Amino acid sequence: MTMTMLINGHEASSLPVGDRGLHYADGLFETIALRHGQPLLWQRHLQRLSTDCQRLGMPVPNHLLLREELDRIAGNEARAVAKIIVTRGIADSDYRPSPQSPVTRIVQRLPWPMYPPDVRRGVAVCWCKTRLAHQGQLAGIKQLNRVEQVLARAEWLDEYAEGLMRDSDGWVIEGTKTNLFVVCADGTLVTPDLSQSGVAGVMRAQILDSMASLGLNCRVQPVSVGLIDSAQELFLTNSLIGLWPIKQLEARPYVVGQISQKIQAALQAAGCVA
Amino acid sequence: MTMTMLINGHEASSLPVGDRGLHYADGLFETIALRHGQPLLWQRHLQRLSTDCQRLGMPVPNHLLLREELDRIAGNEARAVAKIIVTRGIADSDYRPSPQSPVTRIVQRLPWPMYPPDVRRGVAVCWCKTRLAHQGQLAGIKQLNRVEQVLARAEWLDEYAEGLMRDSDGWVIEGTKTNLFVVCADGTLVTPDLSQSGVAGVMRAQILDSMASLGLNCRVQPVSVGLIDSAQELFLTNSLIGLWPIKQLEARPYVVGQISQKIQAALQAAGCVA
Numbered sequence: 001m002t003m004t005m006l007i008n009g010h011e012a013s014s015l016p017v018g019d020r021g022l023h024y025a026d027g028l029f030e031t032i033a034l035r036h037g038q039p040l041l042w043q044r045h046l047q048r049l050s051t052d053c054q055r056l057g058m059p060v061p062n063h064l065l066l067r068e069e070l071d072r073i074a075g076n077e078a079r080a081v082a083k084i085i086v087t088r089g090i091a092d093s094d095y096r097p098s099p100q101s102p103v104t105r106i107v108q109r110l111p112w113p114m115y116p117p118d119v120r121r122g123v124a125v126c127w128c129k130t131r132l133a134h135q136g137q138l139a140g141i142k143q144l145n146r147v148e149q150v151l152a153r154a155e156w157l158d159e160y161a162e163g164l165m166r167d168s169d170g171w172v173i174e175g176t177k178t179n180l181f182v183v184c185a186d187g188t189l190v191t192p193d194l195s196q197s198g199v200a201g202v203m204r205a206q207i208l209d210s211m212a213s214l215g216l217n218c219r220v221q222p223v224s225v226g227l228i229d230s231a232q233e234l235f236l237t238n239s240l241i242g243l244w245p246i247k248q249l250e251a252r253p254y255v256v257g258q259i260s261q262k263i264q265a266a267l268q269a270a271g272c273v274a
Numbered sequence: 275m276t277m278t279m280l281i282n283g284h285e286a287s288s289l290p291v292g293d294r295g296l297h298y299a300d301g302l303f304e305t306i307a308l309r310h311g312q313p314l315l316w317q318r319h320l321q322r323l324s325t326d327c328q329r330l331g332m333p334v335p336n337h338l339l340l341r342e343e344l345d346r347i348a349g350n351e352a353r354a355v356a357k358i359i360v361t362r363g364i365a366d367s368d369y370r371p372s373p374q375s376p377v378t379r380i381v382q383r384l385p386w387p388m389y390p391p392d393v394r395r396g397v398a399v400c401w402c403k404t405r406l407a408h409q410g411q412l413a414g415i416k417q418l419n420r421v422e423q424v425l426a427r428a429e430w431l432d433e434y435a436e437g438l439m440r441d442s443d444g445w446v447i448e449g450t451k452t453n454l455f456v457v458c459a460d461g462t463l464v465t466p467d468l469s470q471s472g473v474a475g476v477m478r479a480q481i482l483d484s485m486a487s488l489g490l491n492c493r494v495q496p497v498s499v500g501l502i503d504s505a506q507e508l509f510l511t512n513s514l515i516g517l518w519p520i521k522q523l524e525a526r527p528y529v530v531g532q533i534s535q536k537i538q539a540a541l542q543a544a545g546c547v548a
Contacts, residue, residue, distance in 0.1 A: 005291060015296065016286035017279060017380060022289065022359070024420035025299035051334055056421075057428055085296070088424075094387075095420060095427035095450055106291060113368075134442055135409035137425060145419035146298035146369060147330075150362075151411060153369035154331055176369055 001133050005108040006069050019104055021087030025145040028052045032082040033240050033274035034109070037074040039082060040197035040272055041239060042067070044202045049086065053139045057097065061105055069107040079112040079274045081240060085144070112274070113240065116161060120264065122247030122256045123161035123236070126151035128176065132167045132197035140200040149176045161244065162236055167197045172223040175236050177203040178244070183233035183259045184222060189218035190227065203237040206272055207263060210213065216259065216265055233257035279382040280343050293378055295361030298369065299419040302326045306356040307381070307514050307548035311348035313356060315513060315546055316341070318476045321358065326415045331371065332362050335379055343381040353386040353548045355514060359418070385528060387514065394538065396530045397435035397510070402426035402450065406441045406471035407408030414474040423450040435518065436510055441471045446497040449510050452518070453478040456497060457507035461494035464501065477511040480546055481537060488540055490533065507531035512518045516547035
């Protein structure tokens, strides 16, 4: 039995109850695909974690230390998941963060999720009723607070692979655990602006950065339900799934088109997908 | 050394890392004043916890069991704090809550906070820059996610006892850990409407329910910065502090007036304050 979890570098499976991650959701996480023990998109995950820590005023964990800890738990299964949680350490009795107090690092290996078969050839999704709040100070950050996503995920059982979430003004933002891309009628791509809500996914960033080399254009802008209605193709992304085309949004079918397939193949070829 | 923490009824000081409280902030808490081991406003705390569980679709913990656990950790110091955390149990790898999975109950005694001297005769407060997001589905709930409060509390050191928070539209909602009451020029009271953000405090509820017997009127309504500017008195409340009059809001002094003192005395006389 290999080790699967380290807390601050020590083998452990439980956390001191006083941790600010539990008391205040005062922390961040990264979910990373492991292929034969190798983390995919590692530099991007590190980069986002560091930026998010800075935005919350948290010390940034040492990158080499995190990698060393990840390697210790990674194992060598064909596919697995590494989840890294970084919290602002032990809670004072007050919300006030102590700049001196060291962060807590939880580095953990989890089994690869059991996705339904054939998801790479297209999934059915629904609209969620739960709305995402506007909070510009936290938008984009992969923060521990996932309550809106939990409430949204409770809205359906297994009939859909994912649910699309809108913000309080009705703009379409993301799935509960995925980012969204829209292929417009003119062949350009759009992905929702995340300046007021949502999580800026690492796979989303990878795709945005590879657009030019694929001869594609993508704009980051507010996405209306109308744009979804008129879309030629729709697809979802995250670090584990890579890219799932949407073949149905509730009653409405969508074509799994060439642009989704082209990006999916490019991610695969670039070794970004487990 | 008496026991100070129970997790699901067992003495413990650490929590399985897989708990949804840590992963998703998927849970609630209550902070309860203990006076010689007796919880104050116990029925109100239980009531709010139960209502909040129902709003999140979580099973409500058994009331007698919770009280029994609280009694086991309460000790008999003149003053202490009981913190009860209820989470949606062990995380699946998915946000989806499992209706079968039992909640986690953490019942813990903490030391009474070290408040500055003379706070009951008035405190100085500031405005926070961090805004509270609108999220009607969660507004009022004492949920584990306190990130906005952490960011707000990081805005000042010890020069103020509390900071006042506004929502994204500029309405005044509450302090980082307190509710706010405004005594208007005509002697009526107002406390902010919490239908879009904020925590509906137990002491706030106690005060609202005792208004009539004190011969006072209180309206729950949106509170503008202008109303704060024109206020005769201002005060803060929560389960631990009882009532703190505000004697200064940044550069602006306020009178610690008769109505604040009358309510403060009534809470004391009714045994609501430790």
